[in-house]
Amino acid sequence: MKKIILGLLISVMLVMSVSLVMAKGMGKGWPYYVDVEVDWDGDPNNMGDWNVYAQQYFVDTHTGYSVGDLITGCSACLDMSSYNFVCKGNTLQFDETYVEGVNAYPQTHHVVLHDNDGDSVYTGFDTARYDYQGSIEGTHIRMDVLEYEVEVGEGCTVTDFHYIEHEYVHFI
Numbered sequence: 001m002k003k004i005i006l007g008l009l010i011s012v013m014l015v016m017s018v019s020l021v022m023a024k025g026m027g028k029g030w031p032y033y034v035d036v037e038v039d040w041d042g043d044p045n046n047m048g049d050w051n052v053y054a055q056q057y058f059v060d061t062h063t064g065y066s067v068g069d070l071i072t073g074c075s076a077c078l079d080m081s082s083y084n085f086v087c088k089g090n091t092l093q094f095d096e097t098y099v100e101g102v103n104a105y106p107q108t109h110h111v112v113l114h115d116n117d118g119d120s121v122y123t124g125f126d127t128a129r130y131d132y133q134g135s136i137e138g139t140h141i142r143m144d145v146l147e148y149e150v151e152v153g154e155g156c157t158v159t160d161f162h163y164i165e166h167e168y169v170h171f172i
Contacts, residue, residue, distance in 0.1 A: 029170060030143060031057030034071065036165040040080050042151075042158040048078030057169060080161070087156035090115045092122040096146070104130035113148050122150045140171040 032055045040048035051073030054065045065071070086093045092113045098104035105128065113122035126146045144165050151160040 030168040031060075031170075033057045033142070033167045033169040036167060038078065038161070038163050038165070040078065040158075040161040042153075042160055044081065046080075047076040048080045048161070049073070049075045050078055055167075083158075083161075085150075085152070085156060085158050087152065090118075092150055092152060092156070096126065098128070098130060102130050104128050111146075111148065113150055115152075120152050122148070122152060124148055140169050143168045143170070 034055050035053045036050060037053065038048055038050045040046070052071045054062070054067055054069045054071055056067055058071070059065050059067055059069075082097070083094050092115070094111055095108050096111050097108040109126060109128055111124070111126050113124040115122045126148070128144045128146070130142050130144070144167050146163050146165050148163045149160075150158060150162070153159045
């Protein structure tokens with residue numbers, strides 16, 4: 001019973017933090033900048049894809065773009081071999097590490113996704129903050145809200161991995 005209550009408390013706290021970041025992202029403090037979308041078919045022989053899509057603050061600061069426009073990306077370029085997926089009960093767990101050159105807090109974060117209806121699709125959110133020095137707009141802090149959806153087959157084998165990283169920016 002204590003585990004259930006603790007799990008519910010953690011879930012409520014996570015939803016509240018995601019809501020707070022999203023709400024702040026709509027105001028002046030943390031403008032909604034871009035979405036980074038990652039896809040991988042789960043085949044260990046294949047690499048993953050990523051694409052970056054413009055959101056309102058990017059559109060406001062870069063001419064020629066509309067919300068949802070593809071800014072950049074690559075196909076079959078993400079090495080997914082470092083992911084170690086572990087199924088525990090109705091959860092899927094793994095570590096997500098930011099790429100070199102991005103100083104995230106934390107650099108590696110432990111992700112726990114849930115399958116609440118038994119359909120082998122695990123969903124959930126995670127947040128991370130990082131500083132970015134290489135922008136023409138100046139030094140800024142970014143806050144990411146990562147929205148995961150991962151399908152799992154027999155033996156905890158990932159068959160489809162997808163997330164959208166909603167990126168917010170704050171200039172310092």
